[in-house]
Every structure is written in C-alpha cells, then in structure tokens.
Amino acid sequence: TQAILLASRPKGAPTADNFRFETHDLPALSPGQVLQKTRYVSVDPYMRGRMNEGKSYIPPFELNQPIAGGAVAEVVESQLASLPVGTLVTGNLPWQQYSVSDGKGLQPIADGQAPASYYLGLLGMPGLTAYFGLLDICQPQPGETVVVSGAAGAVGLLVGQIAKIKGARVVGTAGSDEKVAYLKELGFDEAINYKTANIPEALAVAAPNGVDCYFDNVGGPITDAVYDLLNNHARIALCGQISSYNEAEAPMGPRPEAKLLKTSTKLQGFIVSNYYQRWPEGVKQLTEWYQQGKLRAEETVTEGFDQIPAAFLGLFKGENTGKAIVKVA
Ligand code: NDP
Numbered sequence: 001t002q003a004i005l006l007a008s009r010p011k012g013a014p015t016a017d018n019f020r021f022e023t024h025d026l027p028a029l030s031p032g033q034v035l036q037k038t039r040y041v042s043v044d045p046y047m048r049g050r051m052n053e054g055k056s057y058i059p060p061f062e063l064n065q066p067i068a069g070g071a072v073a074e075v076v077e078s079q080l081a082s083l084p085v086g087t088l089v090t091g092n093l094p095w096q097q098y099s100v101s102d103g104k105g106l107q108p109i110a111d112g113q114a115p116a117s118y119y120l121g122l123l124g125m126p127g128l129t130a131y132f133g134l135l136d137i138c139q140p141q142p143g144e145t146v147v148v149s150g151a152a153g154a155v156g157l158l159v160g161q162i163a164k165i166k167g168a169r170v171v172g173t174a175g176s177d178e179k180v181a182y183l184k185e186l187g188f189d190e191a192i193n194y195k196t197a198n199i200p201e202a203l204a205v206a207a208p209n210g211v212d213c214y215f216d217n218v219g220g221p222i223t224d225a226v227y228d229l230l231n232n233h234a235r236i237a238l239c240g241q242i243s244s245y246n247e248a249e250a251p252m253g254p255r256p257e258a259k260l261l262k263t264s265t266k267l268q269g270f271i272v273s274n275y276y277q278r279w280p281e282g283v284k285q286l287t288e289w290y291q292q293g294k295l296r297a298e299e300t301v302t303e304g305f306d307q308i309p310a311a312f313l314g315l316f317k318g319e320n321t322g323k324a325i326v327k328v329a
Pocket of ligand 1: 046125176270321
C-alpha cells in the first residue's frame with residue numbers, strides 16, 4: 001500500500017518535490033482496530049500552513065511522515081463492533097491507500113443523505129466554515145450587500161449561496177471568466193474576475209450601496225479594495241488569506257485600521273473548529289437546504305492516489321471550482 005510523505009518544507013510556493021511516495025506492507029489488525037480503504041481525499045489550502053515549521057492553531061506536518069487531512073474511507077476489515085465492514089467514515093486520515101485506526105475521531109456517514117464526498121465539502125469542514133463564518137460573524141440582513149473573495153472555491157461558493165438564501169445582494173470575486181459565469185448561474189448578483197478587472201473600480205460598480213458584510217478568503221489587493229467600500233457597522237469574517245500563504249515574507253500593504261475605525265466595522269478572525277460544539281446544527285441546516293435544492297455543491301474531482309499532490313498544488317493555481325477532491329478508489 002502507498003503513502004505520501006512530507007519530503008521537505010517548501011520555501012514559497014510548494015512543488016511536487018516536497019512530497020515523496022513510499023510503499024508499505026499492510027499491518028495486521030489487533031483487537032479494537034479497523035482497516036480503512038481510502039475512497040476520497042480532501043485537499044485544502046490550510047494544509048499549506050502545516051507544511052511550514054512553527055507554531056499555529058494546528059501542529060506542523062512532520063518531515064518524512066505521511067501527510068494527513070480530511071478523507072472518506074470504507075472499513076474493509078474490522079475488529080471493532082461499532083465500525084463493521086462496509087461502514088463509510090469521514091475523519092482526519094493519512095494520505096495512504098489503506099490505514100489502520102482504533103476508530104477514534106472517525107464519523108460514520110449517514111446513509112443516503114448525500115454523496116459520500118460531500119462530507120468533505122458541503123457537509124464537512126468547508127460547509128461549516130461558510131455556514132458559521134457567514135451567519136455567526138457577518139449576520140447578513142435582507143437587502144444588505146455581501147462580498148465574498150475566493151467566491152468560486154469550496155467555502156466561497158457556499159457563502160454566496162447562503163447569503164442569497166438570507167436575502168442579501170451578493171458580489172463574488174474569482175480568478176477566471178468561467179468561474180465568473182458559473183457564479184452568476186448560481187445566483188450571485190455580480191461576479192468579478194480579479195485577474196483581469198480593475199479591482200477597486202469593478203467592486204465600486206458591483207456594490208453601489210457599499211459593503212455591509214465581507215467574507216474574506218483571500219486577502220491582498222481584493223481586501224484592500226473592499227475596505228474602501230465598507231458601510232457603517234460592517235462585519236468582516238476573516239476566514240483565509242490564500243494570496244499570502246506562499247509568501248516567504250509577510251506582505252506589506254495599506255494599513256486599514258483607520259477605515260475600520262471610522263466605519264465601526266467588526267472584524268473577526270475565526271477557525272471553524274471554534275464551532276465544533278455546534279457542528280450538528282450546521283450539518284442539519286446545510287443538509288436541509290441541499291435537499292430542498294437551495295444549495296448546490298460543486299466539486300472538482302481528480303482521479304488517482306498518485307494525483308493527490310498535483311490536486312493540492314492546483315489550489316494555488318485556481319484549478320478547482322467548488323471543492324477540490326481526489327477520488328482514490
Ligand atoms: P478553495 O476551494 O477556494 O481553493 C483555493 C482557491 O483560492 C483557488 O481555486 C483560487 O481560485 C484561489 N486562489 C489561489 N491563489 C490565490 C491568490 N493568490 N489570490 C486570490 N485567490 C487565490 O479553498 P477553500 O474554499 O477550501 O478555502 C478558501 C479559504 O478559506 C482559504 O484561504 C482557506 O485557508 C480558508 N479556510 C479557512 C478556514 C477556517 O477555519 N478559518 C476553514 C477552511 C478554509 P481563483 O481562481 O479564484 O484564484
């Protein structure tokens with residue numbers, strides 16, 4: 001069975017050389033253990049942070065050890081009564097074709113509610129990020145203007161759709177004309193290709209009444225421009241800063257504090273695990289909206305275990321629309 005290890009820590013943008021494939025024998029099971037066959041692997045931007053050394057909200061990956069992240073797996077051998085053979089589970093699993101565990105931290109997937117891979121997107125970590133970040137921090141009101149950066153990604157697509165459910169006017173930014181067209185098809189009122197547009201001008205046109213809520217996935221020049229359009233008592237959910245994840249030095253930019261002060265803006269960074277206690281509430285509501293046809297879950301699925309590093313690297317080149325998933329088996 002194959003595993004993908006962290007071979008070296010990237011300086012700047014990660015490359016395929018930072019990963020190494022290894023072949024291992026399948027271990028024998030002890031009582032209380034299960035053998036899982038990995039079905040789907042989630043590649044996520046936060047994993048870039050774990051490739052660095054140093055303290056963060058989650059420990060770094062260790063050199064020469066398997067990378068681990070969100071995955072869906074099937075129990076194929078079991079010495080644990082609570083997880084019989086055939087159970088589909090989701091959890092944090094190593095990038096391996098097979099893995100052994102004691103079942104702790106694995107969640108069985110509810111039968112037939114949605115495709116299994118959705119538990120890595122719409123009904124998993126990114127879905128809950130969109131749900132709690134938008135509704136708990138931004139609290140959009142009907143008729144307000146919500147801007148979301150990284151709008152065509154896993155989190156952003158859901159943020160925009162949930163903001164529409166709440167009756168807001170929604171503006172998204174994304175990195176290609178195809179993505180912009182897709183956002184409009186999904187019901188976004190305006191969408192901007194940040195790679196070709198004059199960002200401040202395009203945003204001012206798209207948000208003529210100013211910005212009440214900003215869900216920030218990206219940072220950088222898009223965020224600088226949004227800060228110039230904030231209305232009084234605006235709310236900002238600081239979710240991600242992908243534009244700087246590959247920067248070796250902290251990027252310099254305008255100092256926005258005075259703009260936040262003058263508009264009495266509330267800015268809150270958050271990590272989705274803060275909402276762990278409320279996870280079931282979020283999954284229940286997202287499932288309901290999905291089943292009512294109010295939320296669409298888009299995925300970009302790459303096939304093959306050996307393609308996991310490439311799919312991960314693709315996140316930083318905008319190769320995915322919606323959730324980036326690798327179908328392993
Ligand atoms: P996405 O599915 O959005 O994938 C990443 C996307 O980011 C790419 O498709 C690309 O789209 C865009 N991107 C890449 N590089 C840049 C750049 N330099 N400038 C602008 N856009 C760029 O990922 P997720 O939806 O999973 O995550 C979105 C953000 O939310 C990330 O910053 C992530 O770290 C954060 N996050 C935070 C969580 C939390 O708990 N706080 C939890 C989950 C995610 P494009 O074509 O538009 O450039």
